[in-house]
Amino acid sequence: MELQPRQTDVLTVVQVSRLVKNLLETSFSRIRVEGEITGFKRAVSGHSYFALTERDPEGGTLKLDCVIYRFARVAAALDLRDGQRVVATGRVTSYGGTSRYQLSVDAVEEAGIGDLLRRLEELRRRLAAEGLFDEARRRKIPFLPRRIGVVTSLRGAAVRDIVRTILMRFPARILLVDSVVQGDGAAEGVAKGIDLLNLLPDVDVIIIGRGGGSLEDLWAFNQETLVRAVAGSRIPVVSAVGHDVDRVLTDDSADARAATPTAAGTLVVPSIAELNISLEDLRSRLSVCLTRRLEVAGQRLDDLETRLRAAGDRLLDPSRQRVVESGLRLSRVVEHVLKDHRHSADLLAARLVASHPARSLGEARRRMGVLAGRIQAQGPLLLNRPRNMLSVESGRMQAIGAHLLLSHRNALDACGLRLLPLSPFAPLDRGYALVRTSGGHLIHRHDQVKPGDHVDVMLGSGAIDCTVDVLHADRVPESAGS
Numbered sequence: 001m002e003l004q005p006r007q008t009d010v011l012t013v014v015q016v017s018r019l020v021k022n023l024l025e026t027s028f029s030r031i032r033v034e035g036e037i038t039g040f041k042r043a044v045s046g047h048s049y050f051a052l053t054e055r056d057p058e059g060g061t062l063k064l065d066c067v068i069y070r071f072a073r074v075a076a077a078l079d080l081r082d083g084q085r086v087v088a089t090g091r092v093t094s095y096g097g098t099s100r101y102q103l104s105v106d107a108v109e110e111a112g113i114g115d116l117l118r119r120l121e122e123l124r125r126r127l128a129a130e131g132l133f134d135e136a137r138r139r140k141i142p143f144l145p146r147r148i149g150v151v152t153s154l155r156g157a158a159v160r161d162i163v164r165t166i167l168m169r170f171p172a173r174i175l176l177v178d179s180v181v182q183g184d185g186a187a188e189g190v191a192k193g194i195d196l197l198n199l200l201p202d203v204d205v206i207i208i209g210r211g212g213g214s215l216e217d218l219w220a221f222n223q224e225t226l227v228r229a230v231a232g233s234r235i236p237v238v239s240a241v242g243h244d245v246d247r248v249l250t251d252d253s254a255d256a257r258a259a260t261p262t263a264a265g266t267l268v269v270p271s272i273a274e275l276n277i278s279l280e281d282l283r284s285r286l287s288v289c290l291t292r293r294l295e296v297a298g299q300r301l302d303d304l305e306t307r308l309r310a311a312g313d314r315l316l317d318p319s320r321q322r323v324v325e326s327g328l329r330l331s332r333v334v335e336h337v338l339k340d341h342r343h344s345a346d347l348l349a350a351r352l353v354a355s356h357p358a359r360s361l362g363e364a365r366r367r368m369g370v371l372a373g374r375i376q377a378q379g380p381l382l383l384n385r386p387r388n389m390l391s392v393e394s395g396r397m398q399a400i401g402a403h404l405l406l407s408h409r410n411a412l413d414a415c416g417l418r419l420l421p422l423s424p425f426a427p428l429d430r431g432y433a434l435v436r437t438s439g440g441h442l443i444h445r446h447d448q449v450k451p452g453d454h455v456d457v458m459l460g461s462g463a464i465d466c467t468v469d470v471l472h473a474d475r476v477p478e479s480a481g482s
């Protein structure tokens with residue numbers, strides 16, 4: 001049947017329905033329609049039904065029925081609700097049973113998302129061309145960071161997830177920087193937080209992030225200001241924005257991406273329990289390796305000892321033979337030398353017998369007898385003369401000694417007379433006194449003691465033990481005051 005029937009043709013209802021269906025599906029094969037969702041419902045069959053409505057400037061409200069079949073790709077990921085303004089993409093179809101047409105939807109996006117996505121892709125391509133997303137510039141996250149900086153909203157759930165996860169895994173130090181993460185100024189606020197943490201010397205890694213949301217909610221993490229701040233940080237940055245399905249530009253410029261804030265806490269610190277298990281495993285493996293090495297080394301040592309003994313016997317046999325031969329030659333030499341020394345000793349013994357002192361003792365006794373007779377004859381004369389000379393000399397020495405002692409004694413007496421006025425005890429005879437503390441220190445001023453102290457007053461004759469009652473700071477001696 002022709003698409004344009006003649007006015008004279010009489011059409012059946014079926015024919016009209018098919019003509020309309022064919023015309024609609026041919027003219028509107030694929031269109032995009034913007035409107036507000038109303039009457040959204042999901043049937044038991046899995047199909048979703050709703051209408052796109054819009055107010056007519058001439059009055060009233062216009063409505064376009066829509067359907068999303070369960071086998072459409074967009075069906076599983078839908079989160080549509082009444083009052084939401086969307087752009088639906090699909091083809092117009094006609095349901096002949098009621099002579100109604102509808103939009104069979106295969107793609108849905110929030111109104112305005114298309115422009116955002118276009119701007120996002122343009123920014124992504126420009127920053128990628130500058131190398132901000134290159135894998136080569138990504139740095140490794142420190143294994144055991146000393147301090148972890150977190151830039152996020154302190155009123156959100158993300159900060160609780162991050163802090164709880166970190167502290168459950170490892171007792172690390174966390175520095176929190178509060179910042180808005182959605183709306184006007186969010187990108188600048190997070191960038192300032194990153195700059196602030198970069199000024200601190202002991203921050204090893206930075207986490208930026210927030211919970212999930214729509215593209216508009218996460219838009220701050222797609223802005224160029226924040227993307228460049230992340231890429232320019234001297235400290236490695238972990239981007240933990242939204243959920244696993246969300247993807248923002250800071251994920252590409254950061255040194256690491258975490259699917260969720262909780263995953264960021266898992267990423268930056270190891271589990272102390274897992275570390276203990278790994279250390280214990282390494283200790284066991286090291287012990288086994290050392291034991292094996294020692295066993296192998298011991299076996300090699302035994303083999304070397306056996307080989308050394310076998311080689312030593314072969315090497316030492318010639319040496320032992322030379323030692324035996326040398327010993328025999330030495331014995332013969334020693335025996336010859338001893339024989340010569342015995343002959344010399346016999347000669348010396350004969351000479352010693354010939355010069356024995358017993359032979360000269362008789363002559364010495366005779367000469368002593370002669371000398372003794374001469375001493376007895378002349379002894380008295382010799383002894384009297386020395387005694388007289390000794391008496392004279394003794395008298396002269398005594399006189400000289402007495403003269404020397406007298407001169408020294410006179411000089412000592414003169415020194416004593418000169419020192420007597422200088423004695424510290426000389427004024428005591430004139431009525432003065434010396435006052436000492438109980439420790440023996442001389443007292444010159446009134447402030448050296450206080451009431452109740454014991455003092456010792458030394459006089460010209462004897463001493464007085466006194467107790468201080470009153471101190472007079474203004475009293476001076478009469479000679480000083482006159």
